[in-house]
Amino acid sequence: MKVEIREKVKKILLIIGAVLGALLSTIGTLLYFSIKWMFKTWTNLTMDELVYHMTAPLEGTNDGMIQEYLDVCAVPAILMLLLVVILFIAWRTKKRWYVVMGASIIVPIIVSGVSVHGAWNELDVGSFVDGQSTYSSFIDDNYVDPADVALTFPEQKRNLIYIFLESMEMTYADKENGGAFDKNVIPELTELAQENEDFSGEDKELNGGYAMTGATWTMGAMFAHTSGIPLSISIDGNDMNTQEHFFAGAVTLGDILESAGYCQNLMIGSDATFGGRRLYFTEHGNYNIYDYNYASENGLIPPDYRVWWGYEDEKLFSFAKDKLTELSQQSTPFNFTMLTVDTHFEDGYPCELCTDEFGDNQYANVMACSSRQVKELVDWIQQQDFYENTTIVIAGDHPTMDKDFCEDVDDDYTRKVYTTYINPAAELETTEKRSYTTFDNFPTTLAALGVKIDGNRLGLGTNLFSSTQTLTERFGIDKMESELKKKSKMMEKLGDIREVETDIGTQTVQEENIPSAELSIGDYDYNYSSLPISVTNISNVPGNIQSVMAAVWKEADQSDLQWVELYQLDDGSYYTDLYVADYGENPGDYNVHIYVIDELGTPTIVTGQTKTIN
Template sequence: MKQSLKNILSLLFFIISFVCLFVLIQTKHIWGNVYIEQILINLADGVLQASNKLLLGYAISAVLGIVSAIAFSLFIKQNKYLVLISSFCLAFCLYQIGIFSYIFHKTVYTKLYEQEYIYPQNLTYTFSNQKRNLIVIYLESIEENYAISPNLSSNLIPHIYAHMKTHLSFEGFRQLKHQDFTAAAMVESLCAVPYKHSILKGHTGYQNYLANLVCYPEILEQNGYQTVFIKGADIDFAKANLFFSSHGFQTVMGKTELEQKYPAYPLKENKGAFSGYSDEALYEMVKLELLNLNKSNKPFALGFITLDTHTPDYHLGKSCTGTPFNKEDVVRCADTLLANFLDWLKEQPFYSDTTVFVLGDHIETGNNSLYPKEKNRKIVNFVLNPSPVFPEKPHTAFTTLDIAPTVLNALGISFGQNGFGLGRSLLQEKQTLLEKMGYKLETELMKSSKIYDSFETVKINTEPSYHLYAPFGLELSTTAEISRFATYSNKILDAVFLSELSFSLPETSANSLSLSLKYKIMLASKNKRSIKVVANGQIVDTLVVTNKDIQPLSKTIAIPTNLLNQNKLLLNFEDEEPLAYSLPIGILSLKLNP
């Protein structure tokens, strides 16, 4: 009986190791060299659910692994050899995905953030008198080598390359190990920090990720911009909707939201890669969105990402000639669609007041099948209508970390240190971190950091200067927005448990501040509960709720300005129960008015 159990366990171990080996082969075939962080992020984000082709490919690989293991095991008579081969296969797989390097770097802390990170919330932003509109176009997997590779018979992106040669374009757009997938490109280009996964923290996707970080769309939103992000596929994939909405984008739309808003473009008739909208339809809906935004007298910032060139679901647009699923034809089509969109854009009345930033999100994952041996691959980028305030400065190497400060400068916005997060503006002379450190930067970014941990934990710096500047009229309408101002916060269901909110306020001659709250207090086993609202150490009101109240409730509290200390406001919420450590209050909105 014991021998039979050993045989079964040895065979099971052998099968598992072969399945891992075949899945690794399939992964490398599709994605090239991948690393454990990228695997964990994509598994947590449900990448296999995004494409039936991907799911089928991995299912076939698993079956082949099982069949091969069983067939091979017939020739191995001793369990110790099965275990030995299994151990070797698993160790090889783990080595190939960088698990040993990942574990090592998780135990080593970098000083990079202490030495180089520039807190965006501590900067003073100066806008030009006429605020410029912004359009950021992320081109899926489009690299400069499509134009210049000697292994191609022709330039696949003639329009893009022409713009790179005739408009502002930055040399040396490099990709580091952790920057080779879209989620990383989004976080890094918007927030100027890497996108990392922590097994111990167990976060999945963006949902509780970097809640305490300040990204450049938040700066624009705080200064009167209409902010929109559009994606042709599911916007909740990788919890992108939660990340974008909590970091400055007022409107976030994916395929479901687009179909609801623009029914003239039904998804069924305009389907592209990964069961999302085709890039053709996406561009048309972006045009409509831009026309709507232009109706307001406020500046706008709109970002969107294409998808039809994403491996392995290449999609050829209806208006393009060529062979479906042929990579060269799909890339040519992407170039043509962008050119047509830019031609339309240049005819619009708002174009002269609009800066357009075009960039690839990353190079194609793995070794590009069109030129598999090329190593020196660079990402496309160019800028139309940059502000003349900051002329181009020569740079030799940069990464997606440097996009955020460069976008702000391209809009004519100055902010003192010429850096934002770990990014350095390419329109300033200050070296980028890649220029300064070389590829040592890659190693340092892989290490752990206490400052980085503070971006995603509920505990943040208690100094008000580290909190995002809160002007009069600020309204916080999501739990993520509220948590950014909290010394301690925790989200359970739809309620935010918090103890203190911290704000920096401008000079004011008003006699009082008006604090408007919508809230609901959890009564638990009690029939009545009281919460004291304390402003800079003085009780200004008490929130009382009984089990007869219909919640949520609304209340406006007047806070005398003489309570403000150096234009800082600390709001504490004190529970009457001595064992309560924080306020169990679900705040829907918070507004400060003079």
């Protein structure tokens, strides 16, 4: 009896081992090839982009990319499963069966561990995790809420045509004109930038914008250009597949133009749902969406027509002309935003207009073709009656993710996205070459429409037509990049708004466990020229509280920023009298942000208010 039980147990364990071995072999193979394919496909992949796309809608993904993944990753995994099963069956009565079982369990664990370790280092996951556990006050200190800024539109509002160029960098120009290539791949775009405004000052070389953390993929880039902030979410944050809001607390270009009476339109040759674009542009500005699905459903293309990500740019530019002609007949000003797609990695899509100017370098041929098509569209627009009252913005969305197109670019060369403003209703206040990011496009676009911006700053952006310093000019690109990788209470307030079902219907709630406190600013004491400031109920702050500081300023550019330490009272609250005379003229709006400093000297913002002294 004991022998029979022992044999049954042995048989069960062998079956479990076989199933476990087959499962681990399959998963290990899939994981190995998936990581290898991921880094081959996205050479400049960042952790924030990966986290975003893990939560964003994947509808509309390029069919070719899906097929490539299945071929490169799924097929080897299936073949490995079949091989292990065959070996188990063939050697089920032999001792080699145990060797197969052991190898199928141990080897996949080792391979998976090595693969994950390599991916961890390549994505710099450690720094990302550190950033996710550290709050920075950079955004909180420097974010200018458009809702609090006076914006004055001209009496006759100008039309806006905003052309996002997929993966377009100034890098592709020749070295003589500020690029990194020996031969100019984008001569027409180079000419457009030099004849118009790219904020290069008196320099002939092209000048573009830095793509910062949270703005290095298409949706992140479009968000940054139009909101002045990065598309940064925590791992447990915005799930764009299920969420009904896209940074509902942010005021964007679309929101502002909608309030000003603009007719807003987005035209793209792919499915707008992909990456959350439909959600963003419908919520922020109520854009009319003209995407691949619209073209298919309305007879612009055959119902079964699909190439690349939807339809090619040759059709996009043609459809754009028709839509612009239609919009120009309306009595209301329009915002027509479009996004190209042929220059998407890998190697782009060569349409019928593409030539072999660069031989077998397909991506260069596609880039050159895009340059010619954009120039042709701009020439056409400039011939139309509506052009006189229209501003054109042309900007690359982000640096390319193509794996080898820029592999020969010198490491010392700074890659920036292509930028130019055509027919702006704004005059330059400085002839200096500007250092700027794509965040700066937000207020600069409004200024190019003739909008007067009190303080010349919106979001994290600065109006480049003004002489006001950009954040990169004030802090440097490295400092800014480092701080943007950390968490921000302001970003959580703008973005972490969720829809939850309750007994009384759907309610919008803020995420809990965010550092907070109660701030009370008393009445201004005219005798002592002071403001009493009291802070109570500090909660959810990391570490031990070493001190509490108030950041106080009046000027929009924070040039008069001062730090004031609060002292602790017996009841546990913190208090100080702010000496207002230090700010010159007393009347005005005083911005007060409260920070808790921990034992390591790390500041965490917990609350803030604006106090008006009449």
